[in-house]
Amino acid sequence: MEHTAHQHQEHEHHAEHGASSHDKHAGHNVSDFWKRFIVCSIISIPVLALSHMIQLWFGFELAFAGDKYVLAILSTFIFIYGGYPFLKGLYDEVKDKAIGMMTLIGVAISVAWAYSVAITFGLQGMNFYWEMATLIDIMLIGHYFEMKSVMGASRSLELLVRMMPSTAHHLVNGTIHDIPVSHLKIGDVVIVKPGEKVPVDGIVIEGESYVDESMLTGESKPVKKARGSKVIGGAVNSNGSLTVKVTSTGKDSYLNKVVKLVEGAQKVKSKTQNFADRAAKVLTFVALGGGVITLAVWLVLGFPFVFALERMVTVMVISCPHALGLAVPLVVAISTSISAQKGLLIRNRTAFENARLITTIIFDKTGTLTKGSHELRDVKVLNPKFDDKELLRLASGIEQHSEHYIATGLMRKVKELNISIPKGENFNYLPGKGLEGIVEGKEIKVVGPNYLKEKNISITETTDDITGTVVYVLIEKEVAGYFTFSDQIRESSYDAIQILKDAGIKTFLLTGDNEKVAKKVSDELNMDGFLANVLPHEKLEKVKEFQGNGEYVAMTGDGVNDAPALAQADVGIAVGSGTDVAAETADIILVNSDPKDIANLILFGKATYNKMIQNLWWAAGYNIIAIPLAAGVLYQWNIMLSPAVGAVLMSLSTIVVAINAQLLKEKFR
Numbered sequence: 001m002e003h004t005a006h007q008h009q010e011h012e013h014h015a016e017h018g019a020s021s022h023d024k025h026a027g028h029n030v031s032d033f034w035k036r037f038i039v040c041s042i043i044s045i046p047v048l049a050l051s052h053m054i055q056l057w058f059g060f061e062l063a064f065a066g067d068k069y070v071l072a073i074l075s076t077f078i079f080i081y082g083g084y085p086f087l088k089g090l091y092d093e094v095k096d097k098a099i100g101m102m103t104l105i106g107v108a109i110s111v112a113w114a115y116s117v118a119i120t121f122g123l124q125g126m127n128f129y130w131e132m133a134t135l136i137d138i139m140l141i142g143h144y145f146e147m148k149s150v151m152g153a154s155r156s157l158e159l160l161v162r163m164m165p166s167t168a169h170h171l172v173n174g175t176i177h178d179i180p181v182s183h184l185k186i187g188d189v190v191i192v193k194p195g196e197k198v199p200v201d202g203i204v205i206e207g208e209s210y211v212d213e214s215m216l217t218g219e220s221k222p223v224k225k226a227r228g229s230k231v232i233g234g235a236v237n238s239n240g241s242l243t244v245k246v247t248s249t250g251k252d253s254y255l256n257k258v259v260k261l262v263e264g265a266q267k268v269k270s271k272t273q274n275f276a277d278r279a280a281k282v283l284t285f286v287a288l289g290g291g292v293i294t295l296a297v298w299l300v301l302g303f304p305f306v307f308a309l310e311r312m313v314t315v316m317v318i319s320c321p322h323a324l325g326l327a328v329p330l331v332v333a334i335s336t337s338i339s340a341q342k343g344l345l346i347r348n349r350t351a352f353e354n355a356r357l358i359t360t361i362i363f364d365k366t367g368t369l370t371k372g373s374h375e376l377r378d379v380k381v382l383n384p385k386f387d388d389k390e391l392l393r394l395a396s397g398i399e400q401h402s403e404h405y406i407a408t409g410l411m412r413k414v415k416e417l418n419i420s421i422p423k424g425e426n427f428n429y430l431p432g433k434g435l436e437g438i439v440e441g442k443e444i445k446v447v448g449p450n451y452l453k454e455k456n457i458s459i460t461e462t463t464d465d466i467t468g469t470v471v472y473v474l475i476e477k478e479v480a481g482y483f484t485f486s487d488q489i490r491e492s493s494y495d496a497i498q499i500l501k502d503a504g505i506k507t508f509l510l511t512g513d514n515e516k517v518a519k520k521v522s523d524e525l526n527m528d529g530f531l532a533n534v535l536p537h538e539k540l541e542k543v544k545e546f547q548g549n550g551e552y553v554a555m556t557g558d559g560v561n562d563a564p565a566l567a568q569a570d571v572g573i574a575v576g577s578g579t580d581v582a583a584e585t586a587d588i589i590l591v592n593s594d595p596k597d598i599a600n601l602i603l604f605g606k607a608t609y610n611k612m613i614q615n616l617w618w619a620a621g622y623n624i625i626a627i628p629l630a631a632g633v634l635y636q637w638n639i640m641l642s643p644a645v646g647a648v649l650m651s652l653s654t655i656v657v658a659i660n661a662q663l664l665k666e667k668f669r
Contacts, residue, residue: 033140033141036140046074050068085140089102107316111316165196168180169193170188170189176191182250190243191243192231197235202233204229207240208226210223287623291313294315295308295309315631327615327616327618327661330657334662335352335604336349343597344600354605355601355609356605360506362509363510368556369525376409378468380483383479391481392417392483396421422439442475442476443476444473444474447471470485471485495596497599498526499600507525507527509525510539511530515530518532539565547568554573557573573588619653
């Protein structure tokens with residue numbers, strides 16, 4: 001796969017800095033934070049041992065000539081080496097006029113260090129060395145866990161990139177040459193042996209096998225591949241050997257499109273994320289302002305400067321909203337990665353989060369709720385000049401040019417009856433109505449009831465009582481007969497509709513089929529209603545009608561002729577796109593046509609949003625209690641938070657947010 005190494009570097013960069021505003025950590029990767037934490041923690045041991053407060057608490061004494069200078073030197077090393085990422089973050093935020101959480105940490109440790117050094121050289125009061133050292137240690141380990149979590153969330157993307165094999169068995173004039181995948185061109189032929197990964201997207205031209213596409217599409221069962229089947233690069237071949245003709249490489253491959261979509265979704269900020277960024281900024285000013293007010297109030301009340309300063313530092317430390325910066329981005333990274341593994345590709349994050357608002361879902365294609373493998377059940381001849389086989393033969397001349405499920409069903413029957421397929425010419429697709437063309441000099445049309453209605457063509461025999469899909473054959477503008485196709489409802493459709501109903505979402509079937517067919521499917525699945533005989537251009541109006549009635553509408557479609565309706569819907573879901581992942585108008589793309597995926601998607605969207613809100617509350621909400629305690633409002637009852645305890649609580653909130661985000665994985669099984 002072309003650019004794989006480059007992409008991998010991109011992913012590592014992305015993982016290092018998180019999918020958020022954590023670019024303030026620029027130049028500091030996960031291992032760097034870990035190294036700084038280990039070094040500073042070791043040096044913190046003598047700092048703690050030399051601090052009078054610790055000696056008092058643990059009942060021991062350690063003193064020697066110049067001990068206060070040793071303490072100052074060790075603490076200054078921790079301040080410079082361990083505090084560097086935060087001091088650099090402070091500098092970057094001030095320079096970019098983007099005051100945020102790094103400013104808070106930077107100011108807190110700088111104030112503590114400067115004040116303590118002043119005491120070492122003669123100022124009256126107690127130093128803050130041990131508090132500053134432990135604060136830096138805790139902040140370093142907090143950042144380490146935070147960045148490790150963001151990296152873990154992006155790891156599935158790295159796995160996707162690594163899934164592509166580096167070499168392929170290139171077949172030229174009957175001889176196999178092993179060449180780098182990046183050297184393959186469209187039209188080349190490759191051999192995929194049993195147990196190997198498919199190197200590129202292509203079409204099977206020889207052989208038969210089962211292929212595991214679970215990592216790419218979420219389809220758990222191996223899929224049978226034979227001549228004419230499409231295969232996706234990165235899928236694992238099982239028992240047979242396949243000869244594959246290359247259809248796309250490099251940046252045009254399915255896997256590459258998936259990676260780009262997921263990367264894009266992780267980087268684009270949704271409304272929730274923008275809200276979190278604003279909240280973090282507000283809280284930073286609250287903390288800085290609160291610290292200054294705390295200092296001023298205690299001084300006005302006549303307390304010593306050192307006490308007032310300690311309260312100020314504690315307020316700044318404990319209200320540092322670092323967890324807030326992680327609250328949303330980490331959930332974003334995890335949800336998009338999990339979704340991609342399950343065959344759900346998110347193009348629009350806001351629409352995904354808005355899944356919680358959906359009140360109505362319109363299932364556009366009967367092929368989504370049904371198997372779509374329409375079996376030809378009956379052939380009815382209306383013109384005595386023709387018989388069943390002749391009608392099928394002439395129709396197959398036109399239908400051989402189509403990939404529609406009706407055409408597939410008809411061609412299957414023609415092959416079954418060993419009918420020779422005539423040549424079709426001047427083929428033309430009539431959107432929402434059928435097909436037309438010339439076969440053996442005759443003008444043939446294979447059309448649905450909408451065409452007859454539009455042209456005011458009436459037939460002697462009524463088809464209203466037929467529950468299958470009826471397709472008419474017109475020969476030289478006369479109805480010569482009709483075919484009846486029947487479809488089976490997917491087993492997972494029953495569960496999908498029930499899940500949506502339990503979630504309080506109304507379900508409607510929208511189809512070009514007649515009312516009988518639509519009603520049968522709708523009733524059997526216990527849906528809320530159906531819209532039958534709908535032409536492609538009418539779908540947009542139907543969506544608007546629901547929206548006009550105050551409904552928040554999700555629409556499923558195939559992403560091509562449903563484009564206007566998908567764009568109009570509040571949440572557009574392109575279904576069964578297979579390798580066509582660039583359905584431009586859909587907010588979300590489902591690789592498979594399984595309706596249960598749609599139900600899972602909506603529930604997962606709700607769960608994702610809930611996780612974000614939980615994290616925002618946890619990250620910012622604890623400040624409602626913590627800031628007043630840090631400021632010392634309960635001082636007369638001897639309840640106060642020290643800077644060190646403040647640092648522990650701050651880091652604990654970051655870790656809780658990270659763990660809570662990881663729990664999202666349990667929501668999608």
